[in-house]
Amino acid sequence: MRFAYQPDKGHLSRRTFLRASAVAAGGLLVSLHFDLPALAQDAGAPPAPADAYVRIKPDGRIVIAVRHIEMGQGVLTSLPMIVAEELDADWSQVSAELAPAGDAYKAPPLGIQSTSGSWSVRYGYQQHREFGARIRAMLVGAAADRWKVRPDECRTGAGVVHGPNGQSAGYGELADDASRRPVPEQVVLKNPGDFRIVGKPTRRMDSRPKTDGSQKFALDIDLPGMKIALIARPPVFGAKVKAFDAQAVRSMDGVRDVFEIPLVKGSAVAVVADRFWSAKQARDQLKIDWDFSGVERADSHELRARYQALAKTPGNVALSRGDKTALSRTEPSKRIVADYELPYLAAAALECLNMTLRYDGDRAEAWIPSQFATLDQGVLAQALGLDPGQVTLHVVFAGGGFGRRSPLDGNVPFEAAAIAKRVRGTPVKLIYTREDDMRSGYYRPMTTHRVEIGIGADGMPWAWRHVAVGQSFIIGTAMEKTFIKDGVDPLVIEGAVNNKYRIPNFEVSVHHPAVNVPVYTLRSVGHSQNTFVMETLIDELAVRAKADPIAYRLKLLDPEATKVRDALTLLEEKSRWRNGLASGHAAGIACADYWDTGIACAAEVSLVDNRPRVHRVTVAIACGLPVNPLSIEAQCQGAIGFGLTQLTSAITLKDGEVEQSNFDGFRPPYMSDAPAAIDVHIVPSDDAPLGVGEPATPVISPAVVNALASLTGKRYRSLPIDTV
Numbered sequence: 001m002r003f004a005y006q007p008d009k010g011h012l013s014r015r016t017f018l019r020a021s022a023v024a025a026g027g028l029l030v031s032l033h034f035d036l037p038a039l040a041q042d043a044g045a046p047p048a049p050a051d052a053y054v055r056i057k058p059d060g061r062i063v064i065a066v067r068h069i070e071m072g073q074g075v076l077t078s079l080p081m082i083v084a085e086e087l088d089a090d091w092s093q094v095s096a097e098l099a100p101a102g103d104a105y106k107a108p109p110l111g112i113q114s115t116s117g118s119w120s121v122r123y124g125y126q127q128h129r130e131f132g133a134r135i136r137a138m139l140v141g142a143a144a145d146r147w148k149v150r151p152d153e154c155r156t157g158a159g160v161v162h163g164p165n166g167q168s169a170g171y172g173e174l175a176d177d178a179s180r181r182p183v184p185e186q187v188v189l190k191n192p193g194d195f196r197i198v199g200k201p202t203r204r205m206d207s208r209p210k211t212d213g214s215q216k217f218a219l220d221i222d223l224p225g226m227k228i229a230l231i232a233r234p235p236v237f238g239a240k241v242k243a244f245d246a247q248a249v250r251s252m253d254g255v256r257d258v259f260e261i262p263l264v265k266g267s268a269v270a271v272v273a274d275r276f277w278s279a280k281q282a283r284d285q286l287k288i289d290w291d292f293s294g295v296e297r298a299d300s301h302e303l304r305a306r307y308q309a310l311a312k313t314p315g316n317v318a319l320s321r322g323d324k325t326a327l328s329r330t331e332p333s334k335r336i337v338a339d340y341e342l343p344y345l346a347a348a349a350l351e352c353l354n355m356t357l358r359y360d361g362d363r364a365e366a367w368i369p370s371q372f373a374t375l376d377q378g379v380l381a382q383a384l385g386l387d388p389g390q391v392t393l394h395v396v397f398a399g400g401g402f403g404r405r406s407p408l409d410g411n412v413p414f415e416a417a418a419i420a421k422r423v424r425g426t427p428v429k430l431i432y433t434r435e436d437d438m439r440s441g442y443y444r445p446m447t448t449h450r451v452e453i454g455i456g457a458d459g460m461p462w463a464w465r466h467v468a469v470g471q472s473f474i475i476g477t478a479m480e481k482t483f484i485k486d487g488v489d490p491l492v493i494e495g496a497v498n499n500k501y502r503i504p505n506f507e508v509s510v511h512h513p514a515v516n517v518p519v520y521t522l523r524s525v526g527h528s529q530n531t532f533v534m535e536t537l538i539d540e541l542a543v544r545a546k547a548d549p550i551a552y553r554l555k556l557l558d559p560e561a562t563k564v565r566d567a568l569t570l571l572e573e574k575s576r577w578r579n580g581l582a583s584g585h586a587a588g589i590a591c592a593d594y595w596d597t598g599i600a601c602a603a604e605v606s607l608v609d610n611r612p613r614v615h616r617v618t619v620a621i622a623c624g625l626p627v628n629p630l631s632i633e634a635q636c637q638g639a640i641g642f643g644l645t646q647l648t649s650a651i652t653l654k655d656g657e658v659e660q661s662n663f664d665g666f667r668p669p670y671m672s673d674a675p676a677a678i679d680v681h682i683v684p685s686d687d688a689p690l691g692v693g694e695p696a697t698p699v700i701s702p703a704v705v706n707a708l709a710s711l712t713g714k715r716y717r718s719l720p721i722d723t724v
Contacts, residue, residue: 053099054083054135060159060172062087062094067105068115069371070098070206071398071405072638073693074631075120077204079128081627082121085197086132086190089171090159096205101373101393113373116406116521118595118691121627125689133187135178142177143169192625192686201630206397218369218396221356223427227256229419230279230431232269232286236656237298237441237516240267242291249285254278258286261418264411265518266295270419272428280433296516297656300446303515304341307448307469311339315467315509316487319497322505326463330454338537340449341718342529343650345522346666351399352437355412358427359384359420364391368413369398371406379410383417402642403521407442408477411518438666439658441518443651445471445492447529451537454505459545460556463505466496468530471519472512487512491521495530495698500561500593501538501553517653523642524697527594532646532719535590535702540715549589549706563598563622563690564591566683571600574681575618582606585615588706594695598622598683601640601699603675605707610723612647612708614675617700622683623690632692633680639696640678644669646701648720 055063064083070076080096083089099105105113108123136156143161144151146169153164159171192199209215234240246258246269254274261270269288273279327335356367357380364384370376370393377393384391398405405412416430432440447470454463472489474480483490488510490497496508522528542552550572557565568591577587584606591600604616619636626632645668652659660666705716712724 053104053131056135056171056175058172058175060090060093060170062089062159062171064094064096065099065105066096067099067107067113068120069369069373069395069398069401069405071115071369071371071401073120073635074204074628075115076206077202078121078627078631079124080205081197081202082125082128083132085195086129087136088156088158089132091197091202093159098395098397100395101370101377101391103374106374112375114375114406115371115401116403118597118693118695120693121689122691125627129189130187133189134183137184137187138178138181139171139174141181141184142174143167146174146177198627199625199629202628204628204631215397217351217399218354218356218367219351219399219431221367221396221429223356223358226356226427226429227272227274227423228276228279228431229270229272229416229428230276230283230433231261231415231436232271232283232288233263233436233440234266234268234290236290236292236295237518238266238295240291241269242289244269244286244288248287249282252278252282252285255282257422258282259422261415261422264409264414268415270422272419272423276431292656295656298516298653299655300343300652303446303653304448306513307341307446308339310469310511310513311448311450311467313467313511315469315511318488318490318493318508318510320507322463324505324507326505327452327454327465330463334455336451336453336455336537336540338449338451338453338533338540338715338717340447340451340533342447342449342532342646343652343719344443344446344517344519345528345645345649346438346443346651346660347400347402347404347522348438348645348649348663348666348668349398349400349402349404352434353404353412353432353440354430355416356427356429357413357416357420359417360425362386362390364417364420366391366393366413366416367396368393369396369401369405371401371403372408372410375406375408376410376413379413380417383414384421402523403525404442407518407520408474408479411440411442434663435661438651438661442520443517444522444528445473445519446517447492449529449533451533453537453541455541455544459541459547461501461503461541464503464507466508466533467510468493468496468508469511469513470529471515471517473519473521473525475512491525493526493530495527495592496534498593498595499530499534500558500564501534501556502558503556516656523639524594524694527592527694527698528643528646531590531592531698532702532705535592535699536705536709536715536717539589539702539706539709543709553589553591561593561598563596563683564593564600565598566622567591567598567600567620570622570681570683571602571618571620574620574679575602576616577602577604577618582615584711586707586710588703588708588710590699590703590706592695592699594698595691597624597690597692597695599695599699601696601703603700603703603707605704605711607708607711607724612704612721612724614644614673614704617675617678617703618681619678619696620681620683621692621695622685623692623695624685624687625689626682626685627689629682632682635692636680636696637678639694640700641669641674643697643700644673644704646719647704648673650720
């Protein structure tokens with residue numbers, strides 16, 4: 001998730017650092033945050049876990065709190081690497097933990113504690129460097145005072161300060177003295193050429209526990225006396241409970257209560273039981289009479305016709321440059337009109353949505369894999385009639401997120417709060433079954449696109465008009481006034497308005513129809529659709545011009561699009577898309593500028609039983625300084641697998657009801673569908689790091705479809721593709 005503005009890059013001022021520093025018993029406790037009131041801890045006071053970012057223990061071990069959720073992207077390792085680098089820590093002595101929700105952990109650019117937009121390292125890099133450097137300077141100062149030497153006579157390495165006369169002291173020995181020193185006005189950061197941690201392939205801190213099964217995820221939370229809650233949801237979004245027979249199931253074994261609860265929109269029936277199976281059996285037996293009055297029953301076929309009609313009319317203009325008459329002045333033989341239809345998609349994370357909550361009337365404690373921790377904390381507080389300070393929210397590991405764990409309406413904590421109020425004093429875990437998860441909405445929006453292109457004498461597009469139709473992510477939320485301008489949701493048209501191609505006469509407009517289907521961001525957000533549209537059409541233009549697809553793109557790119565250009569150039573060098581393809585195989589190309597990260601992809605494809613089979617994928621990424629190359633490789637590989645879902649999956653509705661309920665109907669790529677190889681190449685750079693979690697997601701589907709066009713001679717403008 002991201003918005004069309006350039007926020008502060010996260011410089012850490014001395015004043016902010018000072019307000020965030022505190023002394024902990026037996027060690028150094030330091031905080032890094034934004035606009036946090038001064039901490040009033042006395043020397044020797046116990047640590048304040050909600051505020052601490054770094055704890056240096058007396059034995060030299062360093063614990064770094066990470067303000068973002070770990071959901072597979074490797075942030076639990078990358079951010080500590082940055083701090084440890086400037087701190088000159090011994091990496092083997094560094095560990096990390098997820099920070100709880102709290103003002104201390106609010107992060108740029110949204111100013112809330114969030115994990116989205118491929119922002120964690122991008123906006124945390126400079127801050128965490130300065131943070132580590134300031135702590136190091138304080139430790140050096142403490143050692144210099146102890147030895148009665150100048151700080152510039154000391155050096156550091158692997159968690160130890162060395163003096164000019166053979167003295168040495170570990171960070172743990174110096175931590176208490178260091179915490180009493182003034183924070184330095186200025187610090188000198190390392191030259192990237194001197195890095196010994198950042199930029200080196202580093203095994204993730206969570207790889208071993210996730211491999212041996214010891215890592216605890218949200219679903220693993222188990223509290224004494226805890227009950228399990230399931231919700232019987234309306235079959236149509238927004239419907240309400242008219243009547244239900246609670247007595248028929250309340251007497252079932254293990255069932256503790258059955259009652260109606262409000263949803264963010266509509267209402268439902270909650271079942272609370274001792275065990276999951278008891279709750280599920282009771283829910284399956286419930287007889288509920290639903291009230292559908294005033295509720296739209298969305299239908300995919302009807303929506304398709306409605307969207308197609310809208311796409312033929314101008315929408316709210318998101319971007320317009322050049323001559324608006326250029327397209328009409330292009331002769332018909334030099335024009336292309338292309339219509340695209342892309343479906344709703346579910347995040348379908350491996351770990352279904354869930355949350356554990358304990359509420360006693362005065363305080364609440366929650367365990368949730370939240371991408372918007374302070375927002376969810378606020379939702380809980382409001383729903384329970386508490387202040388946010390009365391709600392302790394533990395952020396726990398998530399088995400995938402992809403945007404579904406960050407809705408602005410906080411639907412999961414809202415539901416959990418309604419249940420917890422009924423069972424006050426008893427901890428309760430709300431679990432979505434796979435069917436609940438699949439049918440509960442918050443999908444990537446269904447979109448329709450009409451693109452009209454005028455081709456110049458040189459074979460390049462000189463006029464381009466793109467009309468997109470899709471529900472807004474933001475209209476109707478608390479962020480509407482801030483981010484909606486002229487009726488345009490910037491998330492829906494990202495990847496179209498901010499592409500890096502130099503097309504002189506260019507216009508993008510958008511319609512945001514109101515539809516009774518909850519939508520929200522999915523990994524790569526608007527890029528997942530608009531990059532598909534853009535890159536398949538650019539490929540079609542290259543073929544029409546009888547041009548090399550990479551050379552065509554390089555010629556069309558804006559001269560300032562250096563990151564995309566670098567990625568394409570590296571892709572051309574590393575991939576075998578021109579030569580070495582097996583008989584019956586073809587390769588397709590796609591690229592994008594993903595919020596300054598350049599990404600390029602080549603997919604080698606064949607047809608097996610008239611279905612596309614992806615054999616090899618080559619990715620080149622220009623993302624600035626690679627903090628952890630292993631993590632970047634893993635993120636690109638995961639994004640490729642996730643992006644392939646576009647080719648095989650869809651959420652459809654009939655008479656208001658979602659037709660898919662599990663992975664038999666909503667089919668992601670199986671392990672047998674995975675490419676034999678996904679090779680990732682990183683453009684070397686000392687520039688500040690950019691985002692890597694999402695950029696590879698939107699380029700794989702157009703690359704595959706471009707390869708299919710080479711194999712079949714047909715252009716595919718609707719997804720998913722069952723057969724060709």
